[in-house]
Structures are given as structure tokens and as C-alpha cells.
Amino acid sequence: MSSAAEIEQPTTVPRGAPLGPGSLLWEYFGDHRLKLFFGRSGTLQNMHPAVSAALQQHSNFFDDPWDRLLRSVPRIEDSIYDPPESAAAVRVRDYHRDIKGVDHHGQRYHALNPDIFWWTHVTFVEAVMAMNEYFGTPLTGDQKQQLWAEGVTWWERYGLSAQPVFGTYEEFQAYWEHMLADELEANETTDFALRAAGIPIPPVPGVPTWAWTVIRRPFMEFNVWLVAAMMPERGREILGIDWNRLDEFGFRVFAGTVRRAWPLLPRPLRYDRRVYRKIRAAEQGLSQGSLARPA
Template sequence: MSSAAEIDQPTTLPKGAPLGPGSLLWEYFGDHRLKLFFGRSGTLQNMHPAVSAALQQHSNFFDDPWDRLLRSVPRIEDSVYDPPESASAVRVRDYHRDIKGIDHHGQRYHALNPDIFWWTHVTFVETVMTMNEHFGTPLTDAQKRQLWAESVTWWERYGLSMQPVFGTYEEFRAYWSHMLAEELEANETTDFALRAAATPIPPVPGVPEWAWTVIRRPFMEFNVWLLAALMPERGREILGIEWNRLDQFDFRVFAGAVRTTWPLVPRPLRYDRRVYRKIRAAEKGLSWRPARAARWS
């Protein structure tokens, strides 16, 4: 597998941009609309052979996918919204220290290999751009460049090597195209995600067992369809996902409904409550207590 460093990497250290109140990552990363991308983002990450192997060998993903998702997302949000001195990003990094092994290609991997960690990082930033494309106002080229520079600052918080990092939106596009064209694959983990509607899985936390029995299949069918709708066309090809004109029409109607109604939602309700508290505290110049470290697997 090619490393990110091999794809026309600059020789100068990429420059970041301020990450905090007023930044684009702060405005969008805790936005509830990103939850519509959970299936898509996770699947794109898992199309990397090393990430897929790590899930198979070091997590309970196949037994309870909600557990890993609902424990991981708040910690990753903390790495953006907590002040850098809180070391929230360092804790996220350190949860991955013992995640290593051999993937199904016979290649050794370690979750803290910068090229592997970089791929997951890039998918989060790309999702913010795509969320605005489909469900909001598309970012301008200047905003995309700003967002990318902010993502460099976010990466620096992890304390990992800057070797795979590029500092411009244009370089990001080249890297994204390369990964889709050359590196990503269908595998056991992505197959599991696409079969989710037909696979018995535990209920979403907070949903009673009896209710889950009724809603599980239509709920999961919608989420698999949404995963397919949001997946890049090349990603659908890799995964063997069929997508037709009726699907595309239905998605345009759905996306239009989200775009139309979202501006009517009061600002506090657009974010997870814990994220909004951090946003408001920072805007008021107040401090807050960093989130308590949690076990990651």
C-alpha cells in the first residue's frame, strides 16, 4: 500500500489555522447532520485493509456496533472542542497504542502508523465538506482551504508524525482520489455493514427490545440506503452497491427536505448537548472540565 507521503507531498511543514470559536470545524463537527454520515464514514474508514483488520481483531464491532460508535464519537468530538492543554486528542491517540496485528493481505499494521491514522482523520474532514454539499450550503473554495488548514491544527493535537500531512485542499483532493482509485477495498467489515438490515444486532441504546424488534429492519434498511446514497460513486463500485435513478431521485428529495428544514432548527438543538455546552463556554470566555477518559476498543 502506498503511503500518503508518496503522493506528491510538500517538503515544507504544512501550516494550520486556528481551531476554536469561529472556526469551521467548530461550527460543523458537532452538528447533528453529521450523524447521517455514520454509516458512510465508518465504511470508508473500514475500506482501508488495516482499519478493517483492527476492527476484526481488537473490537466488539461485529457483536455490538453501537457500543464502539457511541463510545468513540464523544471522545473524537472532545479532541476538537476541548482546549489543547486538556490532552483530549492525546487520549484518543493513546487508546490505539496496543492495536496492531497482521491484515488479511499478510501485512503488519499498527493503528498509530501515521498513514493509517491519517486516513481516518481525513475521512472526518471530508465528511464536513460533503455534509454541506448535500444538507446545507456548499462551502466555497476559500472555506474548504480554511477547513483543511484547521484540520492540520487538529492533527497536530494528536502528537503524531507530520510525515503524511499535506496543507492544501488541492493536495487533499489528489490524495482522496488516489485512495479511492488504488487503496480501498471491499472486505469482511464492509460486507457486514452492507448486510446490517438482515443481520440481528443489539438495539440502539435507549430503545426497548420490543420496539427494536419492530423497527430494526426498516431502520437498518434506511441506514444502509443512506450509506449508499452518500458513498462516492467509486466507493459504490468497489463495494458492489447497486444505485439507480429512482434511488437518486429519492435521495434528492430527502436531502432537499433536510436543507429546507435545518435553518428552522434553533441553534442549541443543532448540536449534541455536551458539545453545545463547550461551544457556549468557549464563546463566553469560560473554561470547562475536560471529559473523563474512557476505555477505547
């Protein structure tokens, strides 16, 4: 597998942009619409041979796929919304220190290999952009550049090597196309995810067993369909996903409904509750600070 450095050296020195109130990652990462991308982002990550191997060898993914997701997401959110001195990102990094082994190609891997960690990082930042493409207002060219610069700042909080890092949207496009063309694959974890509707997986935490028995298949079928709907075309080819005109029409109706309805919701309802508390606390702190400064 190629490293990010072997793909193409960045033509510019990556420069970060501030995270906090007013930044795009703050505006969108805790947005409930991003939850629609959990299956897509997770599948794209798992298409990397090393990530798939790590899940198979170091997690209970096949027994309880919700466990990794629901444990990981709040910690990842904290790495963005908590101040850098909180070391939230360092804790996320350190959870991966002992995750290593050999993938099914016979290649050794370590979860903290910067090229591997960078791929998972990129899928999160890219999801923010895709969320706006499908369910909001597409980001402008300047906003895309700002988003990737904020992604650099987020990466710096992990304290990992800057070797794979790029800071421009154009470099992202080249990297993304390379990964889809040459590096990603179908494997045991992606096959499991795409067959999830027919597998008796445990209930989502908080859902009673009796209710899960009723809703499991339609709920999982919808989520697998969403993965297919938002997966890049090349990703569908790799995974062997069939996608037809009726599917495309249905997704356009669904996406249009979300796009029109979302601005009508009160702001607190658009966010994960934990994240909204952090956003409001930071905004109030800025407001109080500005009031305290002499004119």
C-alpha cells in the same frame, strides 16, 4: 499499500488554522446532520485493509457495532472542542497504542502508523465538507482551504508524525482520488455493514428491545441506503452497491428537505447537547473577556 508520502509529497508546508469559536470544525463537527455520515465515514475507514483488520482482531464490531461508535464519537468531539492542554486528543491517540497485527494481505499494521491514522482523520474532515454539500450550503474554495488548515491543527493535537499531512484542498483531492482508485477495498467489515439490515444486531442504546424489534429492519435499511447515497461513485463500484435513478431521486428529495428545514431549527437543537454546552461556554468566555478589556 502505498504510504501517503509515496502518493505525492505536499507542495506546500502544511499550516494549521485556529480551532475555536468561529472555526469551521467548531461550527459543524457537533452538528446533528453529521450523524447522517456516521455509516458512510465508518465504511470508508473500514475499506482500508489495516482498519478492517484492527476491527476484526481488536474489537467487538460484529457483535455490537454500536459500541465502538458511541464510545468513540464523544472522545473525538472532545479532541476538537476541549482546549489542547486538556490532552483529549492524546487520550484518543493512546487508546490505539496496542492495536496492531497482520491484515489479510499479510501486511503488518499498527493503528498509530501515521498513514493509517491520517486516513481515518481525513474521512472526518471530509465529512464536514460533504455535509455542507448535501445538506447545507456548499463551502467556498476559501472555506475548503480553511477547513483543511483546521484539520492540520486538529492533527497536531494527536502528537503524531506530520509526514502524511497536507494542508491544501487540492492536495486532499489528489489523495482522496488515489485512495479510492488504488488502496480501498471491500472486505469482511464492509460486507457486514452493508448486510446490517438482515442481521439481528443489538438495539441502539436507549431503545427498548421491544421497540427495536419493530424498527430494526427499516432503521437499518435506511442507514445502509444513506451509506450508498453519499458514498463516492468509485466507492460504490468497489463495494458492489447498486444505485439507480429512483434511489437518486429519493435522496435528492430527502437532502432538499433537510437543507430547507435545518435553518428553521433553533440553534441549540442543531447540535449535540454536550458539544453545544462547550461551544456556549467558549463563546461566553470570549464575550466576558472582551468586556473586561479596557477600551
